[in-house]
Amino acid sequence: MLTPSLMHHLSIIPDFRQAWKIKHQLSDILFLTVRAVICGAEGWEEIEDFGHEKLGFLRQYGDFESGVPSHDTLARVMALINAKQLQTAFADWMKACHDATDGAIVAIDGKTLRGSYCRGKDKAAIHMVSAFSTANGVVMGQIKTDEKSNEITAIPELLKLLDLYGCLVTIDAMGCQKKIAHQIRRQGADYLLSVKDNQPKLADAFEAAFPMKVIANYAGDAYTTVEKNRGREESRYHVVSDVSHEFQGLICEWPDLKTVGAVVSFRQEGDEPPDEAVVRYYISFAELTAEQMAKAVRQHWHVENKLHWFLDVAMREDACRIRRGRAAENLGRVHHIALNYLKGETRFKGGIRRKQKKAALSEEYLADVLAV
Incomplete structure (x- = not known):
């Protein structure tokens, strides 16, 4: 650079x-x-x-x-x-100095600049959506959401700024939209999208294909991880499959859908009983094994602890009270x-x-x- x-x-x-x-x-x-x-x-x-x-x-x-x-x-x-x-200019600079290798994970996620909120001027806090290359921990581009909009409209504009060919783009449930999936594929990338109730047909198909009794005795590809940190233990059980009959009616809506998967996680603090299990669902164009999906899902959250955390703790972005004109947005890009x-x-x-x-x-x- x-x-x-x-x-x-x-x-x-x-x-x-x-x-x-x-x-x-x-x-x-x-x-x-x-x-x-x-x-x-x-x-x-x-x-x-x-x-x-x-x-x-x-x-x-x-x-x-x-x-x-x-x-x-x-x-x-x-x-x-x-x-x-x-x-x-920022996005073009990153294109010139950063080569994304095939299979590289690009995590898309948003962060609110809390210090940009001004009650006296009735000015809402700025929300920025960033594309984060998890391999080397750099930001590839970012865009501000419109005041009366959200990440759903900002993500397509951000994707247009990026060279994503051969990458695996990961987005949380808000970005699980058909248009976004189509755009990722048009740009030559794969997608891994989290699924929640904002896509009811997908959610229903997952509940039918992966009830807890099926996951607990899963005969297909599965992978388990256990993380211990400061007295807390979190276990995650990952299962994947090809597109089963429960999803056949949705293939035409979700471009090139090839892999569906579920993650069941348990968290335990010290000697306390484990928390209730949390189940998350994912769809992907890429043909992922359970281990590959586990690594991709985990790397997506690097955007929180390797980008947002550094911006807040090291650069004190949320403490910044600069609000005049476009200064907060421009300074966010400088950060x-x-x-x-x-x-x-x-x-x-x-x-x-x-x-x-x-x-x-x-x-x-x-x-x-x-x-x-």
Whole structure:
């Protein structure tokens, strides 16, 4: 993920300001913001402070002829940058520097930027839907849901931004929609979709094909996993089959449906009796074994503990109170860019927060992060 590549893609974003009023180049403002967030800056004032302390370093990469923009300038410009063009630039950058191998899992999931909610201005919190490559832990693209819509309408727009050929796209139950499945197949990818009551015909077919008595004595392909963590034990029992007669009437609705499966999970805390069993259902175009489905389902949740958790804990995204114009959405994308850079640097064996602090302390290490 070379810095010149990122700046090349960001250069497509037009500068909305009147040319004769421009004191700081838009590329310098974007470059400063990304680099400051990589080093742990959390607001416009901290980004400005970073710029003053690292001006010599920044001039190795950008112009900065007029020095560092003020925090007011940063806030105003980032609030007015075209969010869709920044979104496209990010996705194109990731296409250029990230090759998804055949069978790679791309998890689609949403996250609410809680700090963007403003009661006084009757402004709802922004909800972003991201595509996450689980193999190397990077964000491939993201899109904001419309205020009066949800992930169902946002996911197709996100998919259009991505090169998914040969990948296995995993989505939770909200994204289990016929149009989304068709679009994934048109883009040359496989799908693995969670099924709930929002698709009643599918849910009924699963209940008929996989009642608990059948799962408990399953004669087909099955796979069990057991995870122990901090006194908690969770057991998961996975079963899969080809499309059985219960699903025959649905094949024409769900493109190229080949595999159906169920996961039964039990959770136990210490010496307490296990919780009631939870059953989840899945459909897929890919011909998956029970073990392959188990790994794919588990990798889907990496988007929670390897993306959303880092954004909240390491970058304190939910604590951010930036709300002006498009600034919250644009800064959310900057967080994703910064996280991709930090995860791309693998020689230093530290967590994201530790990498941020090291980058803030060492210009040599920051240069290494920018060059990965």
